[in-house]
Amino acid sequence: MSDKRKGKRPLVADKRYAAQPKKPRKATVKPKSKPRRTARRKTPAKRRGGLIGLFQRLLRWVLRLIWRITWRIGAVVCLLLSLAVGYYYTTLPEVTELLDGRARGSVTLLDDRGQVFAWRGDQFGGVVTADTVSPHLRNAIVATEDKRFYRHFGISPRGIASAVRINLSEGRGPLSGHGGSTITQQVAKLLCLGVPYDPAVQSEAEYEAECRRGTIKRKASEAIYALAMEAKYSKNDILTIYMNRAFLGAGARGFEAASQRYFGKSAANVTPAESAMLAGLLVAPTRFAPTNDLTRSQRRAATIVRLMNEQGYLSEAEARSARNNPAELSAAAEARAGGYFADWVMSSGPEFFTRKTTEDVIIRTTLDQRMQRAADDAMKWVFENKIRAGSKAQAAIVVMSADGAVRAMVGGRKTRVSGAFNRAVQAKRQTGSAFKPFVYAAALDLGYSPNDTVMDEPLTINIPGSGPWTPRNYTNRFYGSVSLTRALKDSLNIPAVKVSEFVGRDLVRQVASDFGLQSDLAAGPALALGASESTLIEMTGAYAGILNGGSSVTPYGLVELRLLGDDAPVMGTGGGIGERVIQESAAQQLVYMMEKVVSDGTGQRAQFGGRALAGKTGTTQAARDAWFVGFSADYVAGVWMGYDDNTPLTGVTGAGLPAEIWRETMVRVHEGVPIKPLPMMTPSQAGEAREPSPGQQGSSTGPVGILEGLLRDILGGGSGRQPEPNVSGSDR
Template identity: 40%
Template sequence: MATRAKRQPRIEPTFGESDSSLLDLRLSPRDRPSAPSGKTSSKPKSRKTSKSGTAKKTAAKKPASGGRKPSRGGSGKARSGRSGAKRRAAKRKNRFQAPTALGRLVKRGLYWSMVLGIWGTIAVVCIVGYYAAFLPPTSEWQVPARPPNVKIVASNGALIANRGDTGGEAVRLEQLPPYLPNAVIAIEDRRFRSHFGVDPIGLARAMVTNLTSGRLQQGGSTLTQQLAKNLFLEQDRTIKRKIQELVLAFWLEAEYSKDEILEMYLNRVYLGSGAYGVDAAARRYFGKSARLMTVAEAATIAGLLKAPSRYSPARNPDLAEDRAQLVLAAMNEEGYITDDEAKNALAAPAKVVRRYTTASENYAADWVMDVLPHFVGSIEKDIIVDTTIDPAMQQAAEQALRAALKENRQKYGVTQGAVVTLDTAGAVKALVGGADYSKSQFNRAVYAKRQPGSSFKPFVYLAALENGMSPQTVRQDRPVRYGNWSPQNYTKEHYGPVTLTRALSLSLNTVAAQLAHEVGAGTVVATAKRLGISSEMKKNLSLSLGTSEVTPLEIAGAYVPLSNGGYGVLPHVIRRIRTVDGKTLYSRSGDGRGRVVDRRLVGEMNLMMSETLMTGTGRKARLESGRPAGGKTGTSQDFRDAWFIGYTGNLTTAVWLGNDDNSPTRKATGGGLPALVWKEVMDKAHDGLPVADLPGVPNLPATVSAPRKPVPAANVGSGSEPLPPAPIGGSGEGSGERRGPLNLLRNLFGGG
């Protein structure tokens, strides 16, 4: 029997240093879940020991459970274990395969988002830096000064108008009612108090709205951005301007507080009709300061910001009211006004005061702005101009002119007019340059040159008195001819010998032409210039009938010496100019032209001129209560211009009626409609003024004679002045001062 081989002793694994080489815990391919099942019987590679160098073969892979060898006959179990491991691995693979793909997709998305975000940021920074490079250096950035405002006030301190590039005063935020700035914030920039110059939420909302609607509906600009645009940039819509606007908005937010930014915005934003700033808009639409606006008016002003022309209450009141209601709803939603305040504002919407655009005071304000540079040069800060305008007289002149034109436009064919009133020093107390300022801003009182007709004759008669004649001097009313010129009276009749007083009161053209021929046309021109006519005058005999053009203002100023005792004046409207802090820049001083007419001759002229109102062509201009007055009618060729210019011891007023295109009227004469306008203006202007005699009249001698033949009409050549028959004897009217010498003189001259 063969001897059984000696069994090798079992070697237990140890972890000592000497036996470390005997333990190999590394996994073979067979132990891996992904190992192919067909290779389970393959032989493992032999390993050499480092000490003995002998090769040792292992029949099978050591199990991972501590290195125990599988028992004999246990190969099926091993295979079964391996199959279970593979099944478990497959389950794990199936379980985590889908989430792993989604995770990879998310990771890739995050990665590329970060990449694109980084590059996008770089691109934005580069674009912003490129367009910002076109701006001046930051060291030079500063908010430009607000254009200066010119506040023009009447003689009693009442505001006439604001002029300048803004049209209103600069107001402090604390001076405004709180609901005004809140209305602007509520409708334009709800997060104004919290954002940093740019509102990302509002910008995103605007982008979504514009994309979904397919058109530009919202802008997304903050108040700070709008201010930056208004202060520094043009109004074009380009990427360059928008980026520069963003940069400047950040700078404004860094340099100024929210209140300062809001104040600058409210004082500079355009609100339509030439109004820049809330004060200009308040005066333009509501005739009041922004300090006094109601909730409804504040909502209306805030509503203009979206589209000043479209939502202007002066042009589209219905749209303006609808927009104001949206603003009120926004204010209520933001908690700026209560439910009751909102209801009250809705129940009493803002009402536009149209007088701001039509008021005749604007003519005076425009004239102030025309002459202002001659007094103060360039204007660099807000100033106040004190004028000589009397509000009551101004209102009276405006109402009288408008009523006359409205009632007689068709009858007399007149569409325009002008009125100017001066005191004895030449200060303009009232000035109306046209029928309606909103329709025509041309100032006819100051700049319209028209033929004065017979209203120029007083300068001819004064020249005659200065050359030795007197009111009692007699001239023949007869046909005359000078070369090819043969002036005729209105009635084509002649009345024989008449005194100069009667000839002037009846406006006889033949006598005026004779006087001009006797003293010389050059003498008449010199006399008129000395009294204040500055327009060019032709030195011919037709000048005596008023063929050279003048303005209402200058001829009124030339009549003033007859009311003040013979002193020439310079018509003026500015009394003083000062800054808002009280510094005086200009104050009027001086006595005008000095004496231009001898006082004795002033008395004689006043005697003659008063007869025009008592018995002559100006009877319709006789003032109430018998107040002494003198004046002269005037009608130019073909009835193109109708004038009445007259005065008392207090005031002088000139009235002109006609058409801008110089077309003939329907026989409107100076003794008709202009005389009635003059009377209404002067009656109201003299309310409360003491009765004053005309200078020099009581001292005149009462030794004159005149024809008593009634003269039905007179004047022309260059116009016409129809005259109703004059009654003989006094009417018994008049004050005690007037009843003595003037009644006697009227009887002596055949007047009534």
């Protein structure tokens, strides 16, 4: 069958219907498309040829090498730094264990009323924190030492760069002078990088020097330690450690101790001016300590106030008030840590509780601060008004009660000192005629009367091995038969020697020694004229024994010693009244004789206020030493004057300037003290006086007069010979 449709065109739909008119198409605007980028084939950059190209390639290779090495080294350094910081982190203890790092303890001295007047050793004062101190103090520390303290991570690159720039501009090495250390780094130094002090290994000074070393290696270690502390502690913890361990001068460790030391108040209560002064000590504690130079310390504090104002810690009004009302020292601080008296107490107490204590010790003493000021003022007044300007003469004063309790002590013209040579207790000098009361004490104790007589006439004594010795009176005159009272009153030498020789030098030495004169006493007849040496405190204590009725005393200043926090004392009084030396009646007659010295004899310049006073002047050969020691019914005082190098005094005897210093001291000491009679016995109360017998030339019926002839034979009477060198003279 053939296919008829073969070759025909296929039907299409539009052919089946009538043709329709075509609708015109709306022209549409196609958005312009971005021109299509045709991928271009990258052509390799042409390499620069020649030397320049070679140099560029070499430079790029070097830079890539440096980068590879640098980041590897940096990674290693960071790893090692992290390990070092981690190591220090593990060694850091709790904050509370770092607050008191003293190598030794402290001693706080209280006066007779329980008031603090001196400090010794490393004072701590107690723990303070950044939250408990005065906000002004906290702000002053930050403003002065590290104004970015709360913003850095332990070290301050900006601060280090600034310090290096300042050092170089001032002509120093980059690490010499300003260090740029943060407070955290300073704490690291204070902690000595965690190395504790071991006295068995090194001294405290060596340990401190090791902690302060400024080598680059040491500073790097401090920086790492600082980072560890920043990781372990809070900012306030670090500031707390700093405030408790910083040394602030005058033995004060920490701001609580310094605040108590200088202002007598807690660090929680200091004013802006006081805070600025305390913060100013951080840079140089000794130089800016207000006890050394208050004006300099106030100027430094004014600088701190300005910084606090600039950093917004103080308003303009507060800053102006702080500048116009600078901080002042407390009364105890003005006393310069107790001066000579505190030094003496520290030296007389047990070493393990005073000079080398590892504990905090409280010592109550006999000091009366009113009397101490009286002695200081008297010394100052006499040297300003009675002694020529430029004189190098020195003087010392001791005031005590009749039981030996020392109430005041001045060891030299500079009264506000600490650690200075104390002439009151350390200088051994010849006593001169101030020794004579002990000669007459020996005679009175044997039963002689103040009215017994002795011949004042030329005398020569043959001394075995030395030859003849001829004492003389100060006036180079002889007064014939004189009573013992007159001999002492006018400080006659020959009667004193005769009485000493008669009663026996050994007995005189024994009496003087029992009264407290511990130095080696002269063996020859010059013993009676004070050829022996003694200290002022020994002499004053011996006279106290005369006042108290003839019993020895041991001068003392320590009343009670206890440890901080304990109520029970470790030890009590180290002195006081001891055994009886002479009979009470003999002591009271001696007081009568010594009262005549002041009322009618060589010590008349010591009189004041109508009081009954007793005492004795003393001047040594060539006036190298001048003394006045005496007492009222209430107090005993001794004064020594001379040169440290034994230069003779010009125109000075014990009856002169020493008596005036004594008077000025006792006038002030007795302000408000009622007048009392002296404990003395007149000869009429003791018994009838023995008058000279007409049958004896210049002698009396008493034992002294009876044995005048015997004394002539023993001593070898006569005149016209020269006196033994270095023999004490009497006083006027």
